[in-house]
Amino acid sequence: MPVVETASASAWMLEGSAISYALALGADRMPRNLHFGPRLHSASDLLALAGSVRSPGVAPFGGMYGQEYPVWGGLFYDEPCLKVTFADGTRGLVLEYNSHRTRPEDDATWLDVTLRDPAYPLLVHLHYGVYERHDVLERYAVIENTGDEPVTIEEALSAVWHLPMWAGYHLTHLAGRWAAEMQVYREPVAPGRKVLESRRGHTSHAANPWFAMDKGDATEEYGGVWFGALAWSGNWKIAVDADTTGQVHVSGGLNDFDFSWHLAPGESFRTPSFFAGYTDRGLGEASRILHRFEMDCVLPRAFASRPRPVLYNSWEATTFDVNEQNQGRLAEIAASLGVELFVVDDGWFGARDSDRAGLGDWVVNPRKFPNGLGPLVRKVRSLGMEFGLWVEPEMVNPDSDLYRTHPDWVYHFPNRPRSESRNQLVLNLARPEVEAHITEALDRLLSDNDINFIKWDMNRPFSEPGWPDAPVERQREVWVRHTRAVYRTLETLRERYPDVAFESCSGGGGRVDLGIMRLTDQTWPSDNTDAFDRLRIQEGYSMAYCARTMMCWVTDSPKRYSGRAIPLRYRFHSAMMGSLGIGGNLLEWTERDLEKAREFVEEYKRIRHIVQGGDQYRLLSPRASAVTAVQYVTPDRSESVIFVLSSPHLLGEPAPTIYPRGLEPAAAYEVHPDGTRASGSALMGHGICVPLRGDWASALVTLRTG
Numbered sequence: 001m002p003v004v005e006t007a008s009a010s011a012w013m014l015e016g017s018a019i020s021y022a023l024a025l026g027a028d029r030m031p032r033n034l035h036f037g038p039r040l041h042s043a044s045d046l047l048a049l050a051g052s053v054r055s056p057g058v059a060p061f062g063g064m065y066g067q068e069y070p071v072w073g074g075l076f077y078d079e080p081c082l083k084v085t086f087a088d089g090t091r092g093l094v095l096e097y098n099s100h101r102t103r104p105e106d107d108a109t110w111l112d113v114t115l116r117d118p119a120y121p122l123l124v125h126l127h128y129g130v131y132e133r134h135d136v137l138e139r140y141a142v143i144e145n146t147g148d149e150p151v152t153i154e155e156a157l158s159a160v161w162h163l164p165m166w167a168g169y170h171l172t173h174l175a176g177r178w179a180a181e182m183q184v185y186r187e188p189v190a191p192g193r194k195v196l197e198s199r200r201g202h203t204s205h206a207a208n209p210w211f212a213m214d215k216g217d218a219t220e221e222y223g224g225v226w227f228g229a230l231a232w233s234g235n236w237k238i239a240v241d242a243d244t245t246g247q248v249h250v251s252g253g254l255n256d257f258d259f260s261w262h263l264a265p266g267e268s269f270r271t272p273s274f275f276a277g278y279t280d281r282g283l284g285e286a287s288r289i290l291h292r293f294e295m296d297c298v299l300p301r302a303f304a305s306r307p308r309p310v311l312y313n314s315w316e317a318t319t320f321d322v323n324e325q326n327q328g329r330l331a332e333i334a335a336s337l338g339v340e341l342f343v344v345d346d347g348w349f350g351a352r353d354s355d356r357a358g359l360g361d362w363v364v365n366p367r368k369f370p371n372g373l374g375p376l377v378r379k380v381r382s383l384g385m386e387f388g389l390w391v392e393p394e395m396v397n398p399d400s401d402l403y404r405t406h407p408d409w410v411y412h413f414p415n416r417p418r419s420e421s422r423n424q425l426v427l428n429l430a431r432p433e434v435e436a437h438i439t440e441a442l443d444r445l446l447s448d449n450d451i452n453f454i455k456w457d458m459n460r461p462f463s464e465p466g467w468p469d470a471p472v473e474r475q476r477e478v479w480v481r482h483t484r485a486v487y488r489t490l491e492t493l494r495e496r497y498p499d500v501a502f503e504s505c506s507g508g509g510g511r512v513d514l515g516i517m518r519l520t521d522q523t524w525p526s527d528n529t530d531a532f533d534r535l536r537i538q539e540g541y542s543m544a545y546c547a548r549t550m551m552c553w554v555t556d557s558p559k560r561y562s563g564r565a566i567p568l569r570y571r572f573h574s575a576m577m578g579s580l581g582i583g584g585n586l587l588e589w590t591e592r593d594l595e596k597a598r599e600f601v602e603e604y605k606r607i608r609h610i611v612q613g614g615d616q617y618r619l620l621s622p623r624a625s626a627v628t629a630v631q632y633v634t635p636d637r638s639e640s641v642i643f644v645l646s647s648p649h650l651l652g653e654p655a656p657t658i659y660p661r662g663l664e665p666a667a668a669y670e671v672h673p674d675g676t677r678a679s680g681s682a683l684m685g686h687g688i689c690v691p692l693r694g695d696w697a698s699a700l701v702t703l704r705t706g
């Protein structure tokens with residue numbers, strides 16, 4: 001049974017295949033955490049733990065006491081999950097257990113616990129899902145106003161995860177910047193609060209809503225790891241709180257900064273979901289749990305089990321200078337390489353000759369495409385490829401017809417400048433007419449053209465997030481309403497155009513999270529396509545997100561930004577570790593490079609089911625050594641590939657032995673290119689040596705049974 005409860009119905013246990021999560025009502029009738037970690041083996045364990053539930057009064061000056069959903073009120077001084085103000089000005093909350101139920105839904109079993117305020121008409125529903133097969137927990141809360149006066153919500157987190165008491169935790173998290181997103185950081189947790197967050201209106205390049213905590217002893221392979229990820233693409237917050245007694249908890253959800261929500265009588269407010277899990281098999285397994293979960297339960301079903309196509313994108317080749325002729329020529333070469341999806345990036349619409357004009361005017365530019373997109377789409381199709389298009393629906397250039405007609409449709413404050421970034425402003429999607437406008441514009445684009453793929457971009461964060469026409473008590477809701485409108489638009493389009501796939505992009509990797517992953521089939525991790533820089537970005541990405549969603553392009557060398565020259569082989573090997581794309585100016589590639597590229601694309605198609613659907617092992621980290629090695633193994637363990645890439649290193653520096661993982665110990669594998677045949681246990685135990693000579697050398701090793 002995935003949810004076990006005691007006879008007195010005051011303690012519950014959610015069980016995965018290797019994890020358990022237990023909670024019980026304390027003396028104050030508030031649910032408190034009993035356990036989150038390795039699986040407990042019987043209901044009697046639950047009873048034994050329930051006897052030890054801590055109650056208020058243990059610490060006379062207040063504290064967290066393992067509360068499952070702490071609210072601000074009384075002797076409470078930590079990060080609350082919920083803070084509200086009632087119509088009479090009362091700002092403290094008191095909640096107590098009201099009821100509970102269990103229910104199966106989708107791939108999970110749910111425990112719903114309802115709490116109520118004894119003095120005010122407010123209910124809080126705590127939802128706990130356990131995805132048994134994946135060892136993943138999902139939590140969110142719904143706040144319901146059952147009275148006839150409004151309630152103001154000032155903070156509404158999704159959940160808090162209590163970790164066993166311990167003084168030496170380490171936090172692993174992802175931080176970065178434009179062109180260097182998702183770098184891995186690991187640091188000791190000291191008493192105090194560490195906040196990871198976005199206040200920018202999108203998920204952000206600076207931090208990503210994922211965390212892992214371990215007791216200071218975890219490696220890729222070993223050690224207990226608690227991890228979690230938020231499904232939210234707007235302002236978010238994950239706070240790690242530790243005190244001097246060893247109590248540690250990680251809370252997360254919507255960022256309370258500049259947030260408030262006017263909960264009218266009869267209305268409910270649902271927080272985003274916070275997913276979490278535990279493994280005793282290190283950071284590598286923590287990632288693989290999330291990867292499998294994403295592939296099975298998060299990604300849109302329509303394309304989840306189909307291989308992601310090899311894509312060509314014209315951005316780096318032609319930037320804004322797209323037209324029927326140059327795109328047609330690129331398409332011909334792309335098709336000859338084996339590309340399956342041809343994507344026209346920015347520049348095809350409105351007066352979009354640079355980033356200074358045109359955003360918001362989603363009509364085909366008649367100078368660049370005199371007969372509309374039709375002829376190019378037909379050409380791309382006749383070449384055997386699908387057709388994709390770039391859009392940036394949430395934005396507007398002040399130099400656009402849309403802005404000239406509706407200057408009040410952007411976020412702004414009266415008497416304040418409208419700060420531009422990349423010469424653009426953010427449309428106020430909290431306004432229903434703006435949401436309807438972008439849904440309709442995209443709908444028209446998809447119904448007028450035979451499009452199979454949309455790259456949805458969002459190139460700047462918010463500023464002056466004002467909505468002057470709205471009642472004052474609703475103006476801070478924009479942070480949530482905007483993200484909900486993006487989700488709703490994507491839902492509508494997916495429903496109306498089930499054969500269209502979507503990519504999430506936000507000036508590179510600014511919108512990668514489990515929330516957008518429910519509605520998009522792949523994401524763009526970074527505008528930095530330097531094959532070496534990418535290794536660290538891709539490593540960080542892999543901490544939380546699966547390889548099939550990770551778009552990687554092979555682009556020109558030397559790179560414009562980094563000035564670095566890298567051989568084609570290394571560029572392909574770096575990009576083949578995710579969903580392969582090509583983004584270089586093919587019109588300038590040599591015949592020899594095109595021939596080589598054709599072979600790499602063919603090779604990728606032979607192994608992509610391993611990369612896109614397999615278990616990923618980070619064998620050697622680009623942060624730790626001059627050689628990076630990443631392995632993928634099919635779920636049935638019959639096939640595996642290892643990418644080995646070496647950056648400049650010192651003469652005589654030994655090549656590291658590579659220890660494959662995840663193989664079937666007793667099965668015999670044939671190793672290519674060297675032709676060795678050995679058992680899985682020999683390969684994993686003895687390792688393999690991949691000799692790489694010179695700078696930017698790389699190899700692709702394949703292992704197959706039978």
Ligand code: GLA
Pocket residue numbers: 315345346390457459505506507508524526527
């Ligand atoms: C962003 C994206 C790029 C490209 C440009 C187009 O920077 O990340 O891939 O689409 O916009 O303007």
